[in-house]
Amino acid sequence: MIVKDEENSIARCLESVHDLVDEIIIVDTGSVDQTKHIARHYTEQIYDFKWVDDFSSARNYSFKLATKQYIMWLDADDVISKPNRKLLKQLKDHLDPVVNSVTMRYLVNIDKSGNPSFIIKRNRLVKSSCQFKWKGAVHEYLEVSGPILHSDISIHHFKNKTDNSTRNLQIYEKQINKGTVFSPRDLFYYANELRRHNELHKAIKYYTLFLNHKVAWKEDKIASCGRLADCYHLLDDQEKEREIIYKSFEYDSPRADFCCRLGNLFLGKNQVNEAIYWYKYASRLTWDKNCMGFYHVPSWTWLPHTKLSICYYKKGDFKKAYKHNKLALEYLPYDSGLINNQKLIKNKLKNLT
CATH class of the missing domain: 3.90.550.10 (Spore Coat Polysaccharide Biosynthesis Protein SpsA; Chain A)
Structure with missing residues (x-):
């Protein structure tokens, strides 16, 4: 240690x-x-x-x-x-x-x-x-x-304290001042530090430099697309956000977290059918257990079903809304929000009969 x-x-x-x-x-x-x-x-x-x-x-x-x-x-x-x-x-x-x-x-x-x-x-x-x-x-x-x-x-x-220090950022910038040539991985993690400290435009520059490296690790490239999407989301540039999410598909088959992000973009525009497509896609994917990449647990388990429940509720299809909320509850059986949603949707179904 x-x-x-x-x-x-x-x-x-x-x-x-x-x-x-x-x-x-x-x-x-x-x-x-x-x-x-x-x-x-x-x-x-x-x-x-x-x-x-x-x-x-x-x-x-x-x-x-x-x-x-x-x-x-x-x-x-x-x-x-x-x-x-x-x-x-x-x-x-x-x-x-x-x-x-x-x-x-x-x-x-x-x-x-x-x-x-x-x-x-x-x-x-x-x-x-x-x-x-x-x-x-x-x-x-x-x-x-x-x-x-x-x-x-x-x-x-278990993180005991919030790390708001600029220590890592300063280490990278000292290296830049010394003329150190960053490896592709350094570019990626320097961009992460910039994003963490809200230097979004500069972070975008370094994520882009990283993605242009042919020898960079695939999993870091996929993660970089996610972080770039975060930057564009914070800058309220939905077109660029969507573009970089789709770019992640160039490196591997679609990942559930990116599919959910596309669903979120469509749902935010009230394009419910398009949102359903991507949430369904996410819900059917299975994670490769040998993969060394970032596994976003909600996107591969309960989140797509929660979102599908919301989508079907909006469409008035309470039977499907109930089904997907129930599937989400299988992952989070004690979640008060999901439990309340199940009661609400159940009452809607009763009223229909």
């Missing part, structure tokens, strides 16, 4: 994993709170690393300190739940040593019911002898090769 000022979360993280691993290595990049003091309850292997505006440097340093056959990495606001602890234990006991890397699902934006908004696959466990390296000063990634096992283990990400 690399950490800084994580006194509010590090104990929760380490408590969820400490008895499943053979060593815990903490690399601190400048904490001024109780982070290191808390970590010492779980390990004596705590090291200081002078921050050099480069996350990969810190992570690669932490990997060099590891002495076991495999290395697993976590952030301080990650947690392994009881069911996933069991899966991790099984993996540890039965992992085929031919495997170089194990992916685990990263669950992001957890709601009060424990449902994530996004699921991302990440290489979480790697063979030490492969000496895989982290790449990228910001939004770093672990470059792996060889046999990869896609596990069913999930890591829950």
Whole structure:
């Protein structure tokens, strides 16, 4: 782990994993709170690393300190739940040593019911002898090769604090000032930082530069189309928003989140039949479990059915509205809004008979 000022979360993280691993290595990049003091309850292997505006440097340093056959990495606001602890234990006991890397699902934006908004696959466990390296000063990634096992283990990400800092943006801009030539991935993540800080026109410029790179990763290109669509949406340019959504289809078959976005655009114009087409399309898609891209959970589960229920309600087809609201409830059985909608539509059906 690399950490800084994580006194509010590090104990929760380490408590969820400490008895499943053979060593815990903490690399601190400048904490001024109780982070290191808390970590010492779980390990004596705590090291200081002078921050050099480069996350990969810190992570690669932490990997060099590891002495076991495999290395697993976590952030301080990650947690392994009881069911996933069991899966991790099984993996540890039965992992085929031919495997170089194990992916685990990263669950992001957890709601009060424990449902994530996004699921991302990440290489979480790697063979030490492969000496895989982290790449990228910001939004770093672990470059792996060889046999990869896609596990069913999930890591829950619980963000304790809102990060409004410009730290990442400043790192990128320092690199620009030094004349650093950005990789395609750097262009993508720099554009993300610009968008996050509402520099929308500049973000559009860098997303476009990224999309023009032939060697960029397909999944980042698809994600870039989604972020570009966000920018155009915020600028109220629906024509460009729709255009970039369709462009995402050039890189792979349509994804449910983009289909739902098209449905939203048509529904916003009260073009209900066109909206129904795209929500139906989304509802029939199935996610490729080996895909390493961003999985927007609502779009692949309950959201298309909720929207279809609204569309059919607008058309006065209460039978279909009831059907799709019921399908949405199968994913979110305790959602008060869906429960109330079901009662409302049921009353409409009674009145018709």
